[in-house]
Amino acid sequence: MLNYDIVVIGGGPAGLAAAxxxxxxxxxSILVIDRDRxxxxxxxxxxxxxxxxxxxxxxxxxxxxxxxxxxQLKELDIECKLDTMxxxxxxxxxxxxxxxxxxxxxxxxxxxVLAMGCRERTRGAIAIPGSRPAGIFTAGTAQRYxxxxxxxxxxKVFILGSGDIGLIMARRLILEGAEVSAVAxxxxxxxxxxxxxxxxxxxxxxxxxxxHTIVDIKGKDKIEGVVLSKVDSHRKPIAGTEKxxxxxxxxxSVGLIPENELSKSAGIExxxxxxxxxxxxxxxxxxxxxxACGNVVHVHDLVDYVSQESRRAGSNAAKYxxxxxxxxxxxxxxxPGDGVGYIVPQIxxxxxxxxxxxxxxxxxxxYSHGKLVIRVDGVPVREIKKKHMAPGEMERIKLDLxxxxxKNDSILSVEVEKEVV
Amino acid sequence: xxxxxMICIVCPIGCHLEVERIDEKVIVxxxxxxxxQAYGIKELTNPTRVLTSTVKVNNAHLSRLPIKTKGGVPxxxxxxxxxxxxxxxLNAPVKLGQVVIKNIQGTGVDVIASRSI
Numbered sequence: 182m183l184n185y186d187i188v189v190i191g192g193g194p195a196g197l198a199a200a201x202x203x204x205x206x207x208x209x210s211i212l213v214i215d216r217d218r219x220x221x222x223x224x225x226x227x228x229x230x231x232x233x234x235x236x237x238x239x240x241x242x243x244x245x246x247x248x249x250x251x252x253q254l255k256e257l258d259i260e261c262k263l264d265t266m267x268x269x270x271x272x273x274x275x276x277x278x279x280x281x282x283x284x285x286x287x288x289x290x291x292x293x294v295l296a297m298g299c300r301e302r303t304r305g306a307i308a309i310p311g312s313r314p315a316g317i318f319t320a321g322t323a324q325r326y327x328x329x330x331x332x333x334x335x336x337k338v339f340i341l342g343s344g345d346i347g348l349i350m351a352r353r354l355i356l357e358g359a360e361v362s363a364v365a366x367x368x369x370x371x372x373x374x375x376x377x378x379x380x381x382x383x384x385x386x387x388x389x390x391x392x393h394t395i396v397d398i399k400g401k402d403k404i405e406g407v408v409l410s411k412v413d414s415h416r417k418p419i420a421g422t423e424k425x426x427x428x429x430x431x432x433x434s435v436g437l438i439p440e441n442e443l444s445k446s447a448g449i450e451x452x453x454x455x456x457x458x459x460x461x462x463x464x465x466x467x468x469x470x471x472x473a474c475g476n477v478v479h480v481h482d483l484v485d486y487v488s489q490e491s492r493r494a495g496s497n498a499a500k501y502x503x504x505x506x507x508x509x510x511x512x513x514x515x516x517p518g519d520g521v522g523y524i525v526p527q528i529x530x531x532x533x534x535x536x537x538x539x540x541x542x543x544x545x546x547x548y549s550h551g552k553l554v555i556r557v558d559g560v561p562v563r564e565i566k567k568k569h570m571a572p573g574e575m576e577r578i579k580l581d582l583x584x585x586x587x588k589n590d591s592i593l594s595v596e597v598e599k600e601v602v
Numbered sequence: 603x604x605x606x607x608m609i610c611i612v613c614p615i616g617c618h619l620e621v622e623r624i625d626e627k628v629i630v631x632x633x634x635x636x637x638x639q640a641y642g643i644k645e646l647t648n649p650t651r652v653l654t655s656t657v658k659v660n661n662a663h664l665s666r667l668p669i670k671t672k673g674g675v676p677x678x679x680x681x682x683x684x685x686x687x688x689x690x691x692l693n694a695p696v697k698l699g700q701v702v703i704k705n706i707q708g709t710g711v712d713v714i715a716s717r718s719i
Contacts, residue, residue, distance in 0.1 A: 218663065228668035228716065229654050242654055244668050244717035248698055328656055331665035356655055356684050375616030379609050380651065384677070568634070569615050 183288040186210040186502045187495075188276055190267050190443065191296035193222020194484050195475025195491040197250040199294045202495030204257045208502055212288065213254070213261045214278060220254070220261065221247030222298060224484065226325045229349050231376075235485035246484060270447040272468050292470045292498040295444055295458070296491065299437040299476040301346075307435050309341075311398030314405075320346040320434040324353070333357060335430025339407050340364040341395055343371040343378075344573075345482065347434025352381035361385075362426050365393040365409055367416055370547050372436075372573045374482070394418060395431075404431055437480045447471060454523035455479040461528040462538060463497035463506060464490065472498045479525050479541065482575050486541070497533075507532040511589035513557070518596025520545055521553075522572070529593065531585050538580045544570045544597055553578065556594045557585065570597065608645055610638045621646045650674030655687050657702060659719055662694035668716045669702050675709045682707050694719050 186208050189196045192215030200213050219225065224232070227243030234240060237249070254261070265280040276288040301319040318326075318334055324346065326332040338359050340347045343366035351361045364382060369392050371378055382389050390409070396418050397408035411422035439457040441449075449458045450467040457478040458466040465472050474494035475487045500506050510532035515524040522543045529538060548570040555563045555578065562584045570576065578595070585593070604623040609616050610633060619632045621642040630642035644650070652674055656666035675683055683706050690702060696715045703713040 225717070228656060228670075230652050230670060240652070242668060242670055242716040245698065248717055327666075328668060329664050329666055331656075331658070356653075356680075375609060376611035376613075379611045379616075383609075384651070 183212075183286060184210075184290075185212045185288060186291045187212075187294065187498050188274075188288055188290035188292075189213045189294040189296055189495075190270075190276075191215060191222065191298060191475075191477070192217070192220040192261060192263070193296065193298050193475065194224055194247065194250065194487050195298065195477070195494075196222070196294070196296035197247075197254055198488040198491035199296055199472075199474055199495035199498070200259050201250065201253050201257060202492040203294070203499045204259055206496045206499035208499045211259050212290075213259060214265050214267055214276075215261065215263050216266045218264050220251050220263070223321065226321070226328045227349075228328045229353075232484050235483070236488055243484075250488075267443060270443050270471070272448050274470055291502045292472065294491075294494050294498050295466070295471065295473040295477050296475050296494075297440045297443065297477045299439045299480055301433070302436040302438055304433060306438075307433075309395050309398060311395075311408075312401060314398070314400040314403050316400070316404035316429055317398070317431045317433070320344075320350045320432045323430075323432055324350055327353060327357060333359070334432075335359060335428075337362065337428045338430045338432060339426050339428040340432045340434060341407075342366065342434035342436070343373050343389060343391075344434040344436065345373040345377050347432060348373045348377040348381040350432055350434070351387050352385060355385045355387070359430075361387050362428060363388045363390050363409075365390045365395065367392070367394045367412055369414075370571065370573075374573060396423060398431070399425075404429060407431060437476065439477045439480065441477060444471075444473065444477070449473075452523065452527060454517065455525065457525075459527045461526050461533075462530055463500070463533050464494035464526070465497065465501070465506070470501055472501075479523065479543075481541075482573065486575065486577065489539075490541075493539075511587065511591075513585060513588055513591045513593045515540065516592055516594045517542065518554075518556070518594040520548070520551075520597030521595050524595060529585065531582065531588070534582050534585075536582050538582065538585065540578045540580060540595065542576050542578070542595060543572055544576065545572060546597075547571045548597055548599060551597050551599050554596050554598050555580065556596075557588055558591050559594075564598075604646070606646055608642065610641050612637045612641050623647075649677040651677055651680065653680060653683055653687075653713075654716070655684060657687060657690040657692060659696065660691070660693045662719045664719065667692060667696055667702075667719050669713050670716045671706065671709075672712045672714055675706065675711050679707050679709060683709070687713060 224243035224247040474491040659667040
């Protein structure tokens with residue numbers, strides 16, 4: 182059996198930032214485990230720019246952003262096991278893992294940081310009717326094929342879902358010589374950032390069809406086309422609006438799910454709104470000594486925020502190893518109010534906060550000129566005006582610790598209020 | 603006189619801009635900040651984009667190397683730039699930031715490797 186103070190599971194942006202911060206916090210015995218053959222995670226296939234505006238004050242591509250963190254990891258001499266699959270984690274922080282060099286191994290950790298990221302929703306998850314031919318990919322799989330492995334996925338492509346990956350792949354496919362007929366979105370608004378709609382779709386005259394979904398897939402061995410239909414306000418297809426689009430490839434960009442099989446096997450309590458573990462202000466889950474950060478907790482839209490959150494997980498895992506985290510003391514529960522989908526962290530132990538509390542949340546609808554109202558036990562403590570809020574854009578609130586002091590067993594809530602003009 | 607509606611792509615707010623050219627002057631309205639004004643003027647007079655793509659790389663664990671243009675290239679030259687990028691073939695090792703194409707299509711902008719491989 183191997184022994185480490187901190188084991189980080191996942192070598193993507195979250196795992197890298199957590200491991201680096203834990204080392205800087207004075208912990209020497211750290212191991213990072215990743216199942217891929219190199220570090221960096223999904224950033225390695227995100228060759229477009231727009232990363233790092235907060236972290237480095239410049240626009241980087243995914244691989245560039247990753248390389249800066251990988252270099253730091255190497256300089257700090259942090260140990261890694263690549264090509265290694267973690268099979269199970271127990272409540273007492275015993276890790277079962279396997280690779281072709283060491284075979285099966287067990288690793289005892291004093292603290293664990295879960296940083297497994299998320300995976301894409303597939304055709305099965307959204308139950309598209311029709312035959313089951315070849316040529317249907319998730320947008321991220323196509324991205325890895327094209328940007329890293331050097332395989333082109335098709336010539337005439339239809340994209341379902343307007344998440345950022347779908348939009349970015351629309352532009353990528355055009356640049357690689359494919360034809361993109363359209364991007365269809367079931368919601369009346371896009372799930373991606375406005376800037377991506379402009380520079381990925383409008384720049385290349387790709388139509389974005391809102392309130393549309395696929396009602397049939399044609400083709401036996403290979404996909405030949407899709408049938409698109411308009412949907413009503415309940416997202417139900419409207420009969421008589423069907424339209425056929427010929428294509429040899431269908432890309433799905435229909436949402437991401439935190440990857441939590443290991444968290445569940447460790448008995449960690451999950452939040453049904455985020456599909457990730459319930460965490461506290463230190464990014465610790467409901468199992469003592471197991472921390473989580475990044476997309477495994479909730480799906481972020483900016484990697485910069487993942488890095489920030491993960492540093493918090495890393496430094497607190499180090500504090501835990503040194504027995505410096507305060508376990509009892511005043512505690513608040515965060516609850517989403519009207520118009521808010523979720524809040525992270527869900528548990529706040531004020532004694533562990535230094536001066537601010539960062540709350541992350543997503544709103545449920547598109548709002549212009551609204552405000553976020555923060556209440557403690559029903560009493561408003563702060564209001565933040567927002568010119569624009571959308572489900573595709575994560576909201577971050579920095580709360581002054583003074584507002585939360587001496588509140589025990591309290592409920593902190595955030596709700597959207599529409600501004601009266 | 604030329605008039606154009608556009609959405610600013612500098613930040614996530616996505617202001618709806620109205621950009622108007624009267625003689626030699628460009629007037630931007632609808633922007634909530636100065637960056638929107640700069641974007642509006644540039645987008646009407648000389649729209650540019652940072653181009654990212656990949657080139658073929660040999661002797662590496664992957665077959666493609668990601669690249670980017672070091673600055674914005676004119677929008678109307680994107681397809682020519684992509685053609686030139688697609689003609690490049692490299693051998694590993696390549697360092698991050700290494701120049702892959704100098705002054706692509708006479709734009710004055712270099713294409714660089716965006717990772718080490």
